[in-house]
Amino acid sequence: KAGVTQTPRYLIKTRGQQVTLSCSPISGHRSVSWYQQTPGQGLQFLFEYFSETQRNKGNFPGRFSGRQFSNSRSEMNVSTLELGDSALYLCASSPSPGTDTQYFGPGTRLTVL
Amino acid sequence: GENVEQHPSTLSVQEGDSAVIKCTYSDSASNYFPWYKQELGKGPQLIIDIRSNVGEKKDQRIAVTLNKTAKHFSLHITETQPEDSAVYFCAASSNTDKLIFGTGTRLQVFP
Numbered sequence: 295k296a297g298v299t300q301t302p303r304y305l306i307k308t309r310g311q312q313v314t315l316s317c318s319p320i321s322g323h324r325s326v327s328w329y330q331q332t333p334g335q336g337l338q339f340l341f342e343y344f345s346e347t348q349r350n351k352g353n354f355p356g357r358f359s360g361r362q363f364s365n366s367r368s369e370m371n372v373s374t375l376e377l378g379d380s381a382l383y384l385c386a387s388s389p390s391p392g393t394d395t396q397y398f399g400p401g402t403r404l405t406v407l
Numbered sequence: 408g409e410n411v412e413q414h415p416s417t418l419s420v421q422e423g424d425s426a427v428i429k430c431t432y433s434d435s436a437s438n439y440f441p442w443y444k445q446e447l448g449k450g451p452q453l454i455i456d457i458r459s460n461v462g463e464k465k466d467q468r469i470a471v472t473l474n475k476t477a478k479h480f481s482l483h484i485t486e487t488q489p490e491d492s493a494v495y496f497c498a499a500s501s502n503t504d505k506l507i508f509g510t511g512t513r514l515q516v517f518p
Contacts, residue, residue, distance in 0.1 A: 298450075327506075329506075336508055336509075336510050336511065337451075337496060337498075337508035337511075338508075339506060339507070342503070344504075349503070349504070350503055350504065350505050352505070384450050384451070386506075388504060391503065391504045392502045392503055392504060395441065395453055395456055396441070396453075396504060396506065397453060398443070398452070399450050400448075400449055401450050
């Protein structure tokens with residue numbers, strides 16, 4: 295069974311731009327969560343989606359948004375990029391929310407110049 | 408708020424020795440505790456997890472113990488090998504997919 299896939303793997307943007315990252319969960323998994331990883335703040339929860347609905351949201355500004363499609367694939371969007379948004383963005387999937395193990399993808403490395 | 412503390416931040420051991428990483432959580436509602444291993448350039452990989460109705464779980468050279476009263480859990484790696492070198496993260500959650508992660512432990516195993 296294929297693992298979680300994330301595209302693109304690397305991205306370079308400039309301040310003020312916006313970016314969209316994509317995540318395809320493991321086949322059969324319906325819950326997708328997003329995390330931001332930085333050297334200073336570590337791994338921080340962004341949001342969680344199940345059945346195209348956001349179930350949970352972390353403490354991030356409204357510039358960070360996401361959505362989930364009917365095939366469980368998910369996208370996250372960051373608008374008006376800031377230098378501090380440079381990070382590894384990780385997607386994790388599980389069969390259903392709350393009680394199942396989460397499996398992570400390789401991440402998208404975003405660099406904001 | 409929810410918080411997970413992890414110690415030590417770095418750990419160096421000789422090949423064949425044991426390594427122990429400890430975490431403490433603050434949310435008494437936490438009931439799921441996974442451990443992840445992250446190698447350079449890769450996403451976190453689940454290595455073992457434990458739920459609050461179990462005190463200990465073992466998988467070959469890896470074991471996790473949970474003390475609910477003290478709100479801490481530990482990862483034990485025996486007979487360490489150079490390929491165990493990585494950053495290890497503990498995490499906690501309570502009936503949601505929102506994992507609260509520790510700050511990570513960089514483990515170095517010297518041949």
